[in-house]
Amino acid sequence: MADPSTCRPLTRASVFEARELIKGLVHHTPTLTNATLDRIASTPAPAPTESELGNCEGESRKKPANPTMRLYFKCENLQRIGAFKIRGAMHAIERLKMEPGWEEGGGREKGVATHSSGNHAQALALAAQTNGIPAHIIMPSISAPPKIAGTKGYGANVVFSGSTSVEREAVLNEVIEKTGARFVPPYDHPDIVLGQGTLGLELLEDAHDIIAAAAGVESNAVPAADRALRAPATTRTLPESKKSNPHLDAVLAPCGGGGMLSGVALSCEGTGVRVFGCEPSFEGADDAKRGYESGKRVERVSSLTVADGLRTPLGKVPWDIIYERRLVAGFYSVGEDEIIAALKLAYERFKLVIEPSAAVPLAVALFNEDFRSMVEREGGEDGWDVGIVFSGGNVSLSALGKLFA
Amino acid sequence: MADPSTCRPLTRASVFEARELIKGLVHHTPTLTNATLDRIASTPAPAPTESELGNCEGESRKKPANPTMRLYFKCENLQRIGAFKIRGAMHAIERLKMEPGWEEGGGREKGVATHSSGNHAQALALAAQTNGIPAHIIMPSISAPPKIAGTKGYGANVVFSGSTSVEREAVLNEVIEKTGARFVPPYDHPDIVLGQGTLGLELLEDAHDIIAAAAGVESNAVPAADRALRAPATTRTLPESKKSNPHLDAVLAPCGGGGMLSGVALSCEGTGVRVFGCEPSFEGADDAKRGYESGKRVERVSSLTVADGLRTPLGKVPWDIIYERRLVAGFYSVGEDEIIAALKLAYERFKLVIEPSAAVPLAVALFNEDFRSMVEREGGEDGWDVGIVFSGGNVSLSALGKLFA
Numbered sequence: 033m034a035d036p037s038t039c040r041p042l043t044r045a046s047v048f049e050a051r052e053l054i055k056g057l058v059h060h061t062p063t064l065t066n067a068t069l070d071r072i073a074s075t076p077a078p079a080p081t082e083s084e085l086g087n088c089e090g091e092s093r094k095k096p097a098n099p100t101m102r103l104y105f106k107c108e109n110l111q112r113i114g115a116f117k118i119r120g121a122m123h124a125i126e127r128l129k130m131e132p133g134w135e136e137g138g139g140r141e142k143g144v145a146t147h148s149s150g151n152h153a154q155a156l157a158l159a160a161q162t163n164g165i166p167a168h169i170i171m172p173s174i175s176a177p178p179k180i181a182g183t184k185g186y187g188a189n190v191v192f193s194g195s196t197s198v199e200r201e202a203v204l205n206e207v208i209e210k211t212g213a214r215f216v217p218p219y220d221h222p223d224i225v226l227g228q229g230t231l232g233l234e235l236l237e238d239a240h241d242i243i244a245a246a247a248g249v250e251s252n253a254v255p256a257a258d259r260a261l262r263a264p265a266t267t268r269t270l271p272e273s274k275k276s277n278p279h280l281d282a283v284l285a286p287c288g289g290g291g292m293l294s295g296v297a298l299s300c301e302g303t304g305v306r307v308f309g310c311e312p313s314f315e316g317a318d319d320a321k322r323g324y325e326s327g328k329r330v331e332r333v334s335s336l337t338v339a340d341g342l343r344t345p346l347g348k349v350p351w352d353i354i355y356e357r358r359l360v361a362g363f364y365s366v367g368e369d370e371i372i373a374a375l376k377l378a379y380e381r382f383k384l385v386i387e388p389s390a391a392v393p394l395a396v397a398l399f400n401e402d403f404r405s406m407v408e409r410e411g412g413e414d415g416w417d418v419g420i421v422f423s424g425g426n427v428s429l430s431a432l433g434k435l436f437a
Numbered sequence: 438m439a440d441p442s443t444c445r446p447l448t449r450a451s452v453f454e455a456r457e458l459i460k461g462l463v464h465h466t467p468t469l470t471n472a473t474l475d476r477i478a479s480t481p482a483p484a485p486t487e488s489e490l491g492n493c494e495g496e497s498r499k500k501p502a503n504p505t506m507r508l509y510f511k512c513e514n515l516q517r518i519g520a521f522k523i524r525g526a527m528h529a530i531e532r533l534k535m536e537p538g539w540e541e542g543g544g545r546e547k548g549v550a551t552h553s554s555g556n557h558a559q560a561l562a563l564a565a566q567t568n569g570i571p572a573h574i575i576m577p578s579i580s581a582p583p584k585i586a587g588t589k590g591y592g593a594n595v596v597f598s599g600s601t602s603v604e605r606e607a608v609l610n611e612v613i614e615k616t617g618a619r620f621v622p623p624y625d626h627p628d629i630v631l632g633q634g635t636l637g638l639e640l641l642e643d644a645h646d647i648i649a650a651a652a653g654v655e656s657n658a659v660p661a662a663d664r665a666l667r668a669p670a671t672t673r674t675l676p677e678s679k680k681s682n683p684h685l686d687a688v689l690a691p692c693g694g695g696g697m698l699s700g701v702a703l704s705c706e707g708t709g710v711r712v713f714g715c716e717p718s719f720e721g722a723d724d725a726k727r728g729y730e731s732g733k734r735v736e737r738v739s740s741l742t743v744a745d746g747l748r749t750p751l752g753k754v755p756w757d758i759i760y761e762r763r764l765v766a767g768f769y770s771v772g773e774d775e776i777i778a779a780l781k782l783a784y785e786r787f788k789l790v791i792e793p794s795a796a797v798p799l800a801v802a803l804f805n806e807d808f809r810s811m812v813e814r815e816g817g818e819d820g821w822d823v824g825i826v827f828s829g830g831n832v833s834l835s836a837l838g839k840l841f842a
């Protein structure tokens with residue numbers, strides 16, 4: 033990892049620079065829309081049944097929110113390695129190559145290292161392989177065999193460890209000592225944040241094009257595949273206000289360690305687009321929300337939420353962007369059932385394979401009454417155009433089988 | 438259904454006419470590519486193990502084929518109602534509206550009718566609803582509740598019957614007698630064939646654009662989403678021969694009743710693009726292949742293949758196009774394991790939800806040694822550009838769960 037002191041400042045301009053650096057190395061993934069999901073998002077949730085209400089008489093009189101939403105899905109499940117993580121990993125290595133003395137000091141031969149059992153492992157392995165440098169990936173020995181095979185498939189040297197973070201870090205340190213490899217952390221570093229943020233730029237631009245085309249405003253042509261996935265033009269009516277100024281009102285992104293959320297927040301800085309973090313509430317996985325609301329970062333999380341990519345506490349670098357600089361406008365959380373319901377809708381109605389973590393922002397848009405009331409209140413009749421980050425699609429089919437069976 | 442004597446001739450020009458008629462009523466679905474599936478298709482299948490070989494000593498010396506293939510996926514799983522069937526249903530109703538005397542005879546009030554427990558039921562229901570005419574759909578009373586709900590959701594009048602074809606037809610005839618509704622069959626009619634064929638035109642054109650862009654030839658811009666789903670340009674090398682003449686060499690389409698396959702064959706007539714039918718071999722579901730090879734259409738099939746959309750025998754109208762006019766160049770079949778393996782690859786590597794029937798042509802490209810040897814032989818070093826029809830994505834998640842668990 034590049035020494036943080038040599039990093040680019042954490043600004044929107046630096047996200048544009050990052051995009052230039054990783055151009056051609058990662059996919060510009062499509063931004064897609066779906067008429068059925070728009071309709072569900074713009075329909076009040078069914079009234080709770082008597083038994084669900086229990087004794088909450090006060091609640092029973094509360095009408096469900098009735099917002100209008102048009103959703104724009106940033107399909108990072110279609111990204112290389114099946115998740116946005118390749119953006120940060122590619123960017124980290126590009127920056128490393130620019131670090132004075134790295135190449136001369138044998139950095140290329142020493143390679144890079146990380147500990148991960150998730151998407152970051154494969155991302156760093158592929159980024160290193162692309163650059164012809166070795167990658168040492170520390171994985172818990174209990175990792176699922178397909179993940180180990182996937183990481184090895186990108187030519188990485190997989191080193192096994194115990195599964196606690198103490199055990200993993202001990203092995204990582206050993207490997208680094210022995211090889212001289214540079215540590216590339218999964219989220220808590222400016223280069224990673226800036227790399228992940230590049231998806232935000234694409235989402236803003238592509239959503240703009242889609243909105244402009246629907247409004248009949250002159251714009252770049254809407255990609256054919258986007259056209260394809262929208263209902264015939266007649267079914268989507270756009271408010272007058274959008275015709276003069278086609279833009280997203282908000283972006284909902286999942287938040288685990290916060291590298292991607294904070295990068296997306298940077299990509300929207302100064303644009304007027306509000307960015308919200310989305311988390312599972314199960315067993316305290318909504319650490320970023322709790323930290324944001326109490327003013328103190330929560331440093332430990334121990335949750336077995338189905339959204340397994342979001343079990344991590346928020347990192348320090350993301351926290352500064354999200355909280356100190358207030359570039360994230362707030363957090364919303366959803367329950368396990370809501371995540372699974374959103375996941376099923378993505379499969380059944382969108383025909384897209386996403387992982388449970390990626391379903392969390394869609395669950396917020398469809399089921400979180402606080403968020404939905406806010407959109408109803410602020411968006412009024414015109415409603416909101418909301419970007420949704422489908423962060424990844426790496427899910428074990430057997431785990432999926434169990435969820436759906 | 439329009440009286441066949443008033444139908445347009447079964448030619449490529451009529452497919453273009455059909456496309457004009459249903460424009461704006463159906464999606465122009467994307468044609469996508471996938472570097473990983475290209476690589477798997479262009480790698481010899483692993484040598485069979487000793488135990489698989491058994492005593493077939495002659496076989497053991499046969500080297501697996503080593504073709505080069507670049508695949509272009511026509512994503513009808515992203516079509517309205519989740520399958521290509523909406524094309525035929527919309528076209529059939531457009532043609533009905535043009536039939537002299539239909540409107541004056543109260544045709545609009547009498548509506549349309551069919552028997553189906555599959556995608557055709559929802560397709561006709563939506564097409565009728567779009568036109569504000571009633572649809573009577575006869576479904577076996579044992580149909581899966583989500584299918585019944587889906588069909589009712591499009592405003593159709595669902596009438597239950599027994600599950601044998603005799604019982605279904607008896608109820609259909611009763612309903613038609615009572616209501617005066619016009620029968621719209623699922624595949625065995627020129628209007629349906631021409632409607633389904635429109636997907637072939639889109640596939641030819643979009644694949645041409647993608648090939649031309651990869652070859653650096655002047656062409657329409659490649660849709661951004663297509664760009665997105667291809668590996669960075671450097672990983673795909675195109676032979677010189679394609680640079681002067683970017684085109685598909687072949688299209689692989691699934692074959693059940695043959696309405697879509699024959700329509701696609703018409704859409705390719707005179708273009709030099711060879712069209713092949715793909716079927717499951719399980720329990721004789723390869724009826725079209727057997728009929729094509731013996732010169733006699735097989736009229737009855739009773740197979741419980743996992744590819745449940747392909748359990749139907751080939752219809753008469755499709756047969757004439759496919760066999761008598763030889764617009765289909767041949768058939769290939771695959772086993773249940775191969776279909777499931779292809780299905781899993783679509784989920785794991787493409788992140789697309791497809792139904793088992795839609796996985797059959799991909800299974801042929803990846804696993805059928807007869808097809809692969811032919812491509813190796815005829816495509817040589819340049820290889821072939823092969824269109825693959827992903828025909829639909831309507832799969833019950835619980836059925837999927839069982840397949841993957």
